[in-house]
Amino acid sequence: MIVNRSILITGATGKVGSTLTAHFLAQADKVIAVSRSQEALDALASKQQRAGRLYTIAADLMASDACQTITDALSTMELTPDGLVNNARSISFLGIESSGQVRRENFMNEFQLDVIAPYELTMALARMQGSRLTSVVNIGSQYGIVAPNLKLYEDPARQSPIHYGVAKAALAHLTKELAVRLAEQHIRVNCVAFGGVEGRVNPAFKARYAELCPSGRMLREDELPGPVDLLLSEAASAITGHVMMADGGWSLW
Template identity: 55%
Template sequence: MSRTILITGGSGKFGRVLVAHFLAAGDTVVTTCRSDQSRVSLQSEYSGIERDRFHVVQTDLTRANQAEELAAALRELRLAPDCLVNNARSVEYLALKENGRVSRSDFAGEFLMDVIVPYELTMELVEAQGSALRRIVNIGSIYGLVAANPSLYTDPVRQSPIHYGVAKAALTHLTKELAVRLAGRGIDVNCVAYGGVEGRVDEAFKARYGKLCPKGRMLREDEIAGPVAWLLSDNCSGMTGQTLAVDGGWSVW
């Protein structure tokens, strides 16, 4: 049975993989992006998909009231998502000062994208008239479960900013809180904490990563979508409030 799935951050590395997977599965997909360039790129990439099965909404979720505006856009499209994947983020907030410290604004910005935006969008969709929402997956990180290992990096302070992991840890707890608060509405809320994924690092980094991970390698892009697809399926209807570590065993030692 076809579902309607809202995936935020569809122009990013994870977002593109997830959009492609669920469109291929026959679902109707709505995704968000910040720039007009990203919107045009996404629409062009999937120009062969039936127009009523793929929609791109351009929105800046860092701005106030954007959850309400996104919900209004969904109403205009006459779509009520069954599933929500909170995936949007902004690398702009990972910048550090010259002394290696995080500015107050960047710390707040990372927390905004990883915690406040998922909360606001979730509640907006839950409380929308005619809501069909049943499953939510938050896209997290192993650094929300464990601290960064300095041995992985040549410059740990700058290559693994402290506020990224702190915000992802808060997202893990938000998942638990929402699972409890929304259980009575029949909504499951879970999180996937991913390990490092190939594609943006050099061979030296991959080699260091492999020595620190039981599987001996980073994740491949083709390993991203499966866990989310499972959490959005009826096969895990008894699971809520959990964070699934998809990390090649990174967090077990």
């Protein structure tokens, strides 16, 4: 394991992002946490209390100047990340109409945050003066690889909205495109497609999920950092353009 990495994580104050942030700080890495909410970033910093190794940048990735805001802040703090984790999410974009159809605005917003924003930020860090970027990990989903099993849900249209999986599928392909296009700069680009994670579902949902998954359970939060850490590390120096399934075997059936 390489220590003293400098890793930028978008969506760092959410469920997955805060788990990754805590993990990398515990590994003695520097973490640059990006979130649209300064209040949430302050709460994250207060909780972690890792003096000197946690840096925060408030930026809305939906804004046209988001990448400039981030790179300007990095320059001011004299930070040059060698790792990037594209993890930003907005649950508000997953809403649907009473008819069960997705509004065009929500479809486009989900695509912009899941695909365009990771593309733009990856390119901005790769082209930043003095760039040290060597590894990018996009946070995907099993639903970017396989369609959902609607039997899992009581209200499939709302609980598993169609535009989520479509955007994650595009993110998986973006991973492959960027891996090819950034190879000459010795930047590896990979994706982790996670399965369902415990914590926001009721016991009945967990039981249905267990019956449909080979591992017989949902993922635990402490299982999230491992695949990301591996792909960011030199131990994965031969891996690029890969979509790693971390889904307990869900996508096998």
